[in-house]
Amino acid sequence: MPFIQNTDADRAEMLAAIGVKSVDDLFEQIPAELRLKEALPIDAGLSENELRAEVAELASWNSPLAGAPHSKGSFLGAGLYRHFIPTVVDSLQGRHEFVTAYTPYQPEGSQGTLTVFFEFQTMVAELLGMEIANASMYDGCSAAAEAVIMAANMVRGRDRVVVSRGVHPHTRRTLETYLRWTGIELVEAPLGANGRTELGGLVDDSTCAVLVQNPNTLGVIEDIEGVAKASREAGAVSICSAYPISLGLLKSPGRAGFDIAVADGQSLGNPPAFGGPSFGLFACAQEHVRRMPGRIVGQTVDGEGRRGFALTFQTREQHIRRAKASSNICTNNALIALRGAIYMAAAGPEGLREVAEHCLAKAQYAAKALGDLPGFELPYADSGSFNEFVLRCPIPAAQINRAIDQAGMIGGLDLSRWYPELGDDLLLLAFTELNTREEIDRLVTTLANIAAAAPVA
């Protein structure tokens, strides 16, 4: 990135060109009694070296997922996943042309970012198995909520939405917030003993949308084709929230028959970063383009017949449609989504499949070893999972996590935090291509030792 400096000579030249003696003269028009007379009561500032040292000291308080004091491995997922980020992501995203690009309302000056997002949309549509995708949402939670709003607008006169309890609790809470004053009723479909959504008789002709997540928050692979079918038969809009990396192996929402597909994009080229920022994916069939929220980039030709790109279908958006806009989203986490685009392009369908295979293999290796430990079991083993699964422990999950922490690792999620009805002995463990065999073996040994040392109930 070019560094533009301001020397005293530069300042003098500018003041001379304007025709004033000092910067203070430029504020003459503000009444004297309103102008600040003394310096603001803040510290004088640190030298660059002092500042670096202070910030480094503050940063050392962090407990990163992969570094001291937990450098021996992390098995925490639950919606955010630690995946490998190839160097090309940082180096391309860090180019100043990308870092400084703003919202591409003026296509004549934004072909770079518009081209990237046209490619992004194409890759997202392919990944999710849909015809079109938008230029990204803020995150997976708001993407799902917007999908439900879109569904309510697609199907007139229906005021119930059926949402699986397996959908991430943050997504469900975001949805509650979005629906709060709309008069739309949120109905929760429970999870069965096998960890899968039970729609029962909940989807009927008052249902405008059905939302399910795959794999769900318990790590269980849902019967997504069954959900799409039940939704279709009732005339409701089906929405699937997917885990992008899992799509290297699992059937995409589009191919499973869903109307709308959404996802949180963090797992594509972005670190968990203590919760964000992330970006959201949103895709559907071409026929619904006018109801789809978010930015859409289209391909066109300029006045000289050259291929170019521009934002399109803007009449849906609030800066034109105002209160009747399909959504009030008017921006996106472009830089984060850009990282996702670079990752998808670098990995490609084959690379994504490889990553997914590694994740599955590691998880299955761990599941077998952990399930074999006396006192531990896998309650949802029959339903199938991808890289995350629930482990029932002989003692409370919180105690297990403490012991794992002391062994220099980060454990899984104590599931009672989000699913208290399932008990306090369930641990949700995630495995990615970054977990080594040694790490997993160490985890297994640690749990074996804890169980051996614990009093038998």
Next chain:
Amino acid sequence: MRPDDRFYLPSHEWIKINGDTGIIGITDFAVEELSSGNEGDLVYCDLPETGRQLEDGETFGEIESVKAVADLNTPLAGEVIEVNAAIEEHLEIVAEDPWERGWMVKIKLGNKDTSKLLDAAAYEDLLAKQN
């Protein structure tokens, strides 16, 4: 002179009454405003499904040009019985002939009270005042 065989809304829709049926469309003025004089500028029209019940003045659809989008409102209440399929793929028909071939929906009138609507002369006055 604009057709006096029909009634108008200040929002530039017209309704022509044939017995129990009302035919609804938009005026040449609306087309002008939306398309800045260029025939190709109307890009999309969202029309309702047949069977839909409309109240007086209810928005039943929208028409979009390159730069703007406008609601389409029904002057009178009724049930949508037919929608002009011809204009869906050829919106330029609305620009070419907004009074006849460019009709948008036909409704079975639920209400024939035209007292609140503008007649041709009143509509012309309205346009004259706007300029």
